[in-house]
Amino acid sequence: MERSDASVRVVPARAARLSGMERSLPSMLFLIASVAFSIAFGGWWMQRVAFTPTATRESAAAMLRDEDIRSELSTLIATVAAPALEQPTSEITVLLDTVVFSSLPGASVMAPIMERAQQLAVGDTDEPLEISGEELVTIVRDQRAVTIEPFIVPLEPIGTLRTTSNVLSWMIPISAAIGLVTFAIGVFARPERRDVLRGLGEFLLAMAVSILVFGYAFPVHFITALDNRTWTHVVPQLASRTLPVVLGIAVVCAAAGALLLLNASNGSKRRQWSTPLSVARYRGGDNPGWG
Numbered sequence: 001m002e003r004s005d006a007s008v009r010v011v012p013a014r015a016a017r018l019s020g021m022e023r024s025l026p027s028m029l030f031l032i033a034s035v036a037f038s039i040a041f042g043g044w045w046m047q048r049v050a051f052t053p054t055a056t057r058e059s060a061a062a063m064l065r066d067e068d069i070r071s072e073l074s075t076l077i078a079t080v081a082a083p084a085l086e087q088p089t090s091e092i093t094v095l096l097d098t099v100v101f102s103s104l105p106g107a108s109v110m111a112p113i114m115e116r117a118q119q120l121a122v123g124d125t126d127e128p129l130e131i132s133g134e135e136l137v138t139i140v141r142d143q144r145a146v147t148i149e150p151f152i153v154p155l156e157p158i159g160t161l162r163t164t165s166n167v168l169s170w171m172i173p174i175s176a177a178i179g180l181v182t183f184a185i186g187v188f189a190r191p192e193r194r195d196v197l198r199g200l201g202e203f204l205l206a207m208a209v210s211i212l213v214f215g216y217a218f219p220v221h222f223i224t225a226l227d228n229r230t231w232t233h234v235v236p237q238l239a240s241r242t243l244p245v246v247l248g249i250a251v252v253c254a255a256a257g258a259l260l261l262l263n264a265s266n267g268s269k270r271r272q273w274s275t276p277l278s279v280a281r282y283r284g285g286d287n288p289g290w291g
Helices: 002-006 012-018 025-050 057-064 067-085 089-100 104-121 133-140 143-147 159-188 193-226 230-241 243-274
Strands: 129-131 151-153
Touching: 025 159, 025 193, 025 230, 057 067, 057 104, 057 230, 067 089, 067 133, 067 143, 067 151, 067 230, 089 104, 089 133, 104 129, 104 133, 104 230, 129 133, 133 143, 159 193, 159 230, 193 230, 193 243, 230 243
Parallel strands: none
Antiparallel strands: 129 151
């Protein structure tokens, strides 16, 4: 029994590899590439969804769902239009708030104005947001509003949104470049099959985390925590609009990534059972090796 115990001594480095705790160079490079690519994708998603102004009905409806934005616009427009329409300001305010701004046809009418408002809020332009009499006719649904002089909505570029937009504009290409370089080096390092499976699994898991952070958590909660002004809410409202898509992508990526990691782990365990252990055997002579 003593000889049997002494004759099976696993080499430490080999044991570390067999335990699955040691990462190869390609595996480390694939991990770095996964994180970099996921950051680039998350930043691109947030920029496209929340920081790229579009004159669409859906975008306008999302922004007008914010009570403060809707209230500020309805109060301003009603105050300007009331003298020309010869109606009480309160009646026009109720019409705008409950009929125009809360309906899809009304959102279609407001789409060009909301696009310009978003451009100004995120810092894409410094031109003031002006509403003309012709635009006012379609908003208040009264031809008499055409005589109203153009007026300015009190909105200026919001520093938090402008800074975030600028950071995204350089973060996306830099992260993508880092991911591409590290991935290429990892491929040239001749990875094993389990390294490839682990890299793909970690990439998908990183994508799931990234889209949750950049597609929902950061634009909806973090930005408004930094700056809670009325027009800052255009970003969380637009990001919330795509929440079902964000959750769907995150679930699919997380499930696929977990399966790939499990497959890589099982493959590693199968190799451990089939690989003979390195041993030191008793050879006799002057140094028998007994403890």
